[in-house]
Amino acid sequence: MNTLQWSGLLLLAVIAGAVVPFQSAINANLSRGLGHPLWATLASLLVSLLVLLPIIIALRLPLPSLAFFSKAPLWMWAGGVFGVCFVALAVMLLPKLGASGFVVLALTGQVMASMVLDHFGLFGLVEREVTLPRLAGALLVVAGVVLIQMSAVPGKSLVAPG
Numbered sequence: 036m037n038t039l040q041w042s043g044l045l046l047l048a049v050i051a052g053a054v055v056p057f058q059s060a061i062n063a064n065l066s067r068g069l070g071h072p073l074w075a076t077l078a079s080l081l082v083s084l085l086v087l088l089p090i091i092i093a094l095r096l097p098l099p100s101l102a103f104f105s106k107a108p109l110w111m112w113a114g115g116v117f118g119v120c121f122v123a124l125a126v127m128l129l130p131k132l133g134a135s136g137f138v139v140l141a142l143t144g145q146v147m148a149s150m151v152l153d154h155f156g157l158f159g160l161v162e163r164e165v166t167l168p169r170l171a172g173a174l175l176v177v178a179g180v181v182l183i184q185m186s187a188v189p190g191k192s193l194v195a196p197g
Contacts, residue, residue, distance in 0.1 A: 052142075
């Protein structure tokens with residue numbers, strides 16, 4: 036893979052992360068309008084389905100093999116459960132923690148879980164050992180999360196008022 040392709044992938048990953056606070060903030064407002072976070076979660080996932088189906092049809096993707104459905108281990112279907120969990124928790128927590136508070140705490144969980152997934156090569160991932168530099172990088176991200184959260188809490192500023 037050349038540098039331009041690699042850069043494109045990195046940019047797409049940044050965009051994937053950038054949509055999270057927008058999605059969460061919009062869904063939090065939807066929750067207030069619909070009266071409960073779970074209704075907003077359902078609405079969000081239904082809109083996702085309505086957006087995705089025409090794309091699948093436009094790309095003329097072949098139907099998946101029915102044999103796969105019976106052979107696939109149960110854990111392969113957990114992605115949908117995790118999706119509901121993330122969207123519902125985002126809807127509930129973002130109004131209380133703020134966009135930056137929610138995202139940095141969610142990022143902390145993502146970094147920690149990712150390190151475990153990589154280290155053990157879980158779910159078919161390539162094993163990437165937790166080395167000292169990787170651990171230091173993860174700790175720096177978590178330290179950044181702490182700094183962002185502390186500065187967002189009234190009365191807990193790290194800088195003395197001037």
